[in-house]
Amino acid sequence: SRSLRLAVIPGDGIGQEVVAQGLRVLTAVLPADVKVETTEYDLGARRYHATGETLPDSVLAELKTQDAILLGAIGDPSVPSGVLERGLLLKLRFAFDHHINLRPGKLFPGVASPLAGDPVIDFVVVREGTEGPYVGNGGSLRTGTEHEVATEVSLNTAFGIERVVRDAYRRAAARPRRKLTLVHKNNVLVHAGHLWTRIFEQVGREFPEVTTDYLHVDAATIFFVTQPERFDVIVTDNLFGDILTDLAAAVTGGIGLAASGNINPSGAFPSMFEPVHGSAPDIAGQGKADPTATVLSVAMLLEHLGFADEAAKVEAAVAADLTERAGARSTSQVGDALVARVSG
Amino acid sequence: SRSLRLAVIPGDGIGQEVVAQGLRVLTAVLPADVKVETTEYDLGARRYHATGETLPDSVLAELKTQDAILLGAIGDPSVPSGVLERGLLLKLRFAFDHHINLRPGKLFPGVASPLAGDPVIDFVVVREGTEGPYVGNGGSLRTGTEHEVATEVSLNTAFGIERVVRDAYRRAAARPRRKLTLVHKNNVLVHAGHLWTRIFEQVGREFPEVTTDYLHVDAATIFFVTQPERFDVIVTDNLFGDILTDLAAAVTGGIGLAASGNINPSGAFPSMFEPVHGSAPDIAGQGKADPTATVLSVAMLLEHLGFADEAAKVEAAVAADLTERAGARSTSQVGDALVARVSG
Ligand SMILES: CC(C)[C@H](C(=O)O)[C@@H](O)C(=O)O
Ligand SMILES: CC(C)[C@H](C(=O)O)[C@@H](O)C(=O)O
Numbered sequence: 001s002r003s004l005r006l007a008v009i010p011g012d013g014i015g016q017e018v019v020a021q022g023l024r025v026l027t028a029v030l031p032a033d034v035k036v037e038t039t040e041y042d043l044g045a046r047r048y049h050a051t052g053e054t055l056p057d058s059v060l061a062e063l064k065t066q067d068a069i070l071l072g073a074i075g076d077p078s079v080p081s082g083v084l085e086r087g088l089l090l091k092l093r094f095a096f097d098h099h100i101n102l103r104p105g106k107l108f109p110g111v112a113s114p115l116a117g118d119p120v121i122d123f124v125v126v127r128e129g130t131e132g133p134y135v136g137n138g139g140s141l142r143t144g145t146e147h148e149v150a151t152e153v154s155l156n157t158a159f160g161i162e163r164v165v166r167d168a169y170r171r172a173a174a175r176p177r178r179k180l181t182l183v184h185k186n187n188v189l190v191h192a193g194h195l196w197t198r199i200f201e202q203v204g205r206e207f208p209e210v211t212t213d214y215l216h217v218d219a220a221t222i223f224f225v226t227q228p229e230r231f232d233v234i235v236t237d238n239l240f241g242d243i244l245t246d247l248a249a250a251v252t253g254g255i256g257l258a259a260s261g262n263i264n265p266s267g268a269f270p271s272m273f274e275p276v277h278g279s280a281p282d283i284a285g286q287g288k289a290d291p292t293a294t295v296l297s298v299a300m301l302l303e304h305l306g307f308a309d310e311a312a313k314v315e316a317a318v319a320a321d322l323t324e325r326a327g328a329r330s331t332s333q334v335g336d337a338l339v340a341r342v343s344g
Numbered sequence: 345s346r347s348l349r350l351a352v353i354p355g356d357g358i359g360q361e362v363v364a365q366g367l368r369v370l371t372a373v374l375p376a377d378v379k380v381e382t383t384e385y386d387l388g389a390r391r392y393h394a395t396g397e398t399l400p401d402s403v404l405a406e407l408k409t410q411d412a413i414l415l416g417a418i419g420d421p422s423v424p425s426g427v428l429e430r431g432l433l434l435k436l437r438f439a440f441d442h443h444i445n446l447r448p449g450k451l452f453p454g455v456a457s458p459l460a461g462d463p464v465i466d467f468v469v470v471r472e473g474t475e476g477p478y479v480g481n482g483g484s485l486r487t488g489t490e491h492e493v494a495t496e497v498s499l500n501t502a503f504g505i506e507r508v509v510r511d512a513y514r515r516a517a518a519r520p521r522r523k524l525t526l527v528h529k530n531n532v533l534v535h536a537g538h539l540w541t542r543i544f545e546q547v548g549r550e551f552p553e554v555t556t557d558y559l560h561v562d563a564a565t566i567f568f569v570t571q572p573e574r575f576d577v578i579v580t581d582n583l584f585g586d587i588l589t590d591l592a593a594a595v596t597g598g599i600g601l602a603a604s605g606n607i608n609p610s611g612a613f614p615s616m617f618e619p620v621h622g623s624a625p626d627i628a629g630q631g632k633a634d635p636t637a638t639v640l641s642v643a644m645l646l647e648h649l650g651f652a653d654e655a656a657k658v659e660a661a662v663a664a665d666l667t668e669r670a671g672a673r674s675t676s677q678v679g680d681a682l683v684a685r686v687s688g
Pocket of ligand 2: 187188218429430433434586620
């Protein structure tokens with residue numbers, strides 16, 4: 001019998017509610033001989049207010065020993081902007097070297113897109129997760145005065161870019177369309193941009209079967225709404241990936257369906273799976289948050305841990321459920337429907 | 345009799361064609377007693393290939409003496425990415441301290457949006473034009489090797505932010521809805537983000553009649569496609585503004601209609617007006633580029649130089665023309681139609 005050690009960080013707002021349904025589906029889909037051991041970690045706004053801690057070293061050390069992490073949502077208006085994001089979410093991504101931030105942009109049949117004309121959307125964004133303007137390398141001078149100067153430094157390394165670019169090529173090569181688009185802003189951010197472009201071309205020589213192109217990030221947003229079917233796999237920098245994947249979520253029916261994986265392919269540290277949406281404090285505790293993005297993140301988690309059939313089963317259950325949705329359902333009703341489907 | 349000294353930089357690709365129509369409309373709409381003196385400057389890919397120059401100091405000195413600049417488009421695939429952008433376009437924006445980069449996002453009646461459900465879109469983005477990641481403060485180490493490291497520094501000053509934020513408040517206060525949205529990413533880019541947020545709140549105290557809110561840039565892209573009617577005036581950083589205004593162009597019917605002004609409100613240097621679109625080398629020389637974005641940029645130029653009635657007339661001509669468009673028209677046919685309308 002196999003076992004799976006899973007860290008669960010429900011976090012803030014609707015996090016608890018959606019994670020509960022994700023775990024139900026996970027348990028239901030796994031074969032009986034797989035033992036799931038979950039450990040819940042109390043992290044987020046509540047703990048921050050109670051103890052001042054965002055991610056204590058002891059917790060980080062424990063998390064390190066787990067097979068994977070399922071995270072609900074982090075953030076609350078009562079905590080200053082940036083504290084939990086940098087002290088918890090980004091700290092985990094950096095500490096566990098989650099350099100592949102994987103975010104599918106898929107419009108499921110039956111889901112309404114805000115775009116006219118029933119577009120076909122099925123791409124995946126491979127966002128770099130450990131570099132760029134996210135490194136926390138900034139500062140300010142004469143802070144709080146009329147003479148304040150503030151900087152933010154984007155750090156980019158050949159090493160960091162090459163591994164995410166190669167990962168993206170591999171994913172593109174494994175998909176039917178075999179197309180990879182690099183998104184950057186190499187006409188303005190010339191140093192980082194030229195490094196990305198050089199490595200993109202270099203690694204591309206190993207994948208002659210993959211068709212490539214390049215788009216500036218501003219132009220990419222245009223194609224996301226006018227021609228989303230042109231995209232297959234996209235590889236991009238941490239910040240551009242952040243922006244593009246929210247836009248991707250919007251055009252594929254909303255942030256309530258968007259899944260993500262923060263992946264360390266080496267397995268040296270646990271990878272972390274989380275819905276792209278936030279903690280939505282306005283609807284928290286009302287049992288009406290859509291758990292689908294979390295369930296799809298569970299599918300990514302299963303795939304990552306080698307349960308490919310189970311991952312496919314969860315995704316199929318979501319796809320089937322989405323074609324039949326009618327009327328508003330509660331968080332647990334969606335969970336019930338999905339549990340029933342994967343158990344069938 | 346008044347006179348207007350106008351520098352014209354047609355630039356590359358379709359630049360020449362669209363600028364020609366913009367100038368026809370400009371001449372047609374101005375009162376007979378206004379003498380327009382245009383000086384054309386040969387800048388762009390052709391000159392770069394011929395002489396290696398992007399923007400010689402002598403040309404910069406001449407441009408400085410003009411009342412305004414009308415620019416077509418810059419860029420050609422034969423020139424390495426960044427050379428003309430940084431050596432010409434951005435050099436002008438920085439040399440003439442164009443700190444207000446003004447970009448309306450307006451869906452004209454009769455224009456099809458890629459968004460479903462006939463949204464009402466009428467906002468304006470006030471993009472900072474002289475700071476942020478556009479300052480050209482980056483570099484690389486071990487360039488070209490597997491150990492390359494590249495940086496890009498975003499520079500932000502209280503002085504630079506305050507002037508653009510105050511300008512945006514003024515514009516918001518003068519519009520019927522009186523709403524101003526700050527867009528940044530202050531949960532990750534905490535130093536720059538907190539500086540923007542602080543100044544936004546501080547200057548806001550001078551404008552109690554303006555309603556304000558804040559959005560992270562990723563969330564803003566979602567609202568651009570799901571709820572564009574929520575925006576009135578948006579103020580944001582140079583890079584976020586670049587991205588958001590292309591997205592704004594896309595949802596309001598395309599880059600062929602998007603106008604922009606690079607404005608120095610002090611008048612110490614000439615302001616520069618240009619369509620948001622690029623040089624579109626694929627359709628250059630065929631007389632089929634839509635000159636509407638350039639004509640709308642001419643309206644912004646007129647407004648800036650104190651010809652408010654004429655500016656309104658040009659915008660009304662475009663609005664009327666757009667409701668009646670049927671079939672493909674050539675660049676000059678669109679020009680003919682607009683000239684006829686403003687002369688009427
Ligand atoms: C909460 C924030 C730090 C985070 C990010 O910017 O990466 C979020 O927007 C995301 O996309 O996961
Ligand atoms: C061409 C490029 C330098 C420019 C920018 O990034 O500002 C363009 O995209 C724009 O929006 O005017």
